[in-house]
Amino acid sequence: MTRSDAPSLEPAKLLVVDADGRMRHLPRSALESLFMPGDLVVANDAATLPASLHGTHQPTGEPIELRLAAWVSMHDPTRFDAVAFGAGDYRTRTEDRPPAPPLSIGDRIGIGPLAAVIESKHHRHPRLFRVRFLGSRATVLAGIARHGKPIQYAHRPEPLALWDAWTRIAADPIALEPPSAGFALDWRILDRWRRRGIGFATLTHAAGISSTGDATLDALLPFDEPYRIPERTAAAVNAARSRRGRVIAIGTTVVRALEAAAKSTGRVEAGDGVATGRIGPETPLRTVDAIVTGVHQPEDSHYQLLRAFAGDDVLSRISRALREHRYRDHEAGDSVLIERLAEASSDASMVPKTPPSNMTWDGHRFSDRPLCQSSGAR
């Protein structure tokens, strides 16, 4: 059974945490009534490749699973960095999976209709390899599309179909795992925001593998991730900032892309880029004021990114509240909205001397403005 066949009976939840650490529990459907005219919501519209590829290591005849972990270059679907596993599938915890057969440069791996070659071993980790698929771009995409499965983990037992891994806004298929915060969006919410004067823009960020089951490899995550920011999205972000509207990122990948594309002034540049390194407590946020994200465990790199938005005291109160109110993890649909710390958003160089005349502006810092127009009391 798949998610679409068995919609959860309990409506998804949303924990809203404002810049002062105050918390409110809302139904996730309340997203449509959050934010203020002039704010801009930015989402990642990457569709997801079925990046778990089962096949046979031809020199030994042993089963092997390759999980595509990172692009070598954006839009070349014939070369990837991949993590290799031995026999079994997602139903075994990645930590417990047997290793892949010993791989040497030049080894061929048969993957359904596709053939791949080990191009190089990674200097950073013995389980990480660079692979090249043989054939044209169209042939390789067809093979991945028809033979691959979405990367999935043991805590979710039912097999995922490709449609389970695509958000409503999924467009260009370059994510290797779903940009899952985007599951909170649907076309109805986007229409409500449009009617209320809340902007919406997208970028495309190739979300990579989120976990490998190997502690030393996981410590390297997230890998470098290519992204593309359309001209209109960069313009919308820069316009929102200059009119003191808030920029709300749907998911950690949007934060990574926007912060990678932001110059020191906070101005975002359009075009292709690669997000490198981790965002953490020491990272100054130059463009993003709030994040909507799934529920993550403290050991995730996603969680580390949240430390750029809120102090550890606030994050542990959030974790406690999520536990006490039985929020479900990010793949199951519950979400958290965190507005970044008030101190972090008071960069005076960002503040125009006079607010635009068409904006309601009360002279406070924007962190004083309510996230919820209707106060969200339900």
Next chain:
Amino acid sequence: MQNEIDLSGLRVAVTGGTSGLGLALVRLLAARGARVAFIARTAGPVEQIAGETGACGIVGDVGRKDDIHPIALQVAGNLEGLDVLINNASSLGPVPLVPLADTECEHLELALAVNLVGPFRLTKALFGALAASARAGHGAAVINISSDAAINAYPEWGAYGASKAALHHLSAIWALEAAAEGIIFLSLDPGDMDTPLHAAAVPDADRAALKRPEIAAAEIVHALAAALPSRIMAVAP
């Protein structure tokens, strides 16, 4: 004075691209400079048309649920997005045509799967890509190939007519809902054409009296160009 239509760079997907109207559309769109991906069920003809036109050929059956996302992935992946989706693939249902009371349920289901549910699923799977194109200012359109049989009742065209009537209405409702996203929906009736599908339905038709699919394809491309921003350029003869 004639209108020259420049489709260079336009990213278009056509279902049912290896015969009849679909094939004429693939050839015309490719000749006008569009980046074309087409879908059809059988690998041999797909490879042949891909080789002939330079378009990207995708093997898949829009009537099968499990094929939809692999098709959508290949369309958006090969074209790096999508501006126009043309849902052209069609099934007559029972061949030869028979009265509804003689129509096997499975044949009605086949017509609905290919002519209604398939276009719905594929459009939904590619809606994100189309909306992204519209947001970027390129415009976006879905063209659903309709039929006279969608409007008028013809004996023995029950499965096909009912499915095309439903598709026509689906297009009308989706047009209203998608307007704010900037995605245009067109439901176009190409007329009675000299195609394999028509020959299967009306084997003894006078082929000379039927419209050539190349003419219908040119009309559809013109309607498409008129619907998208700045695609028609008047040039001196």
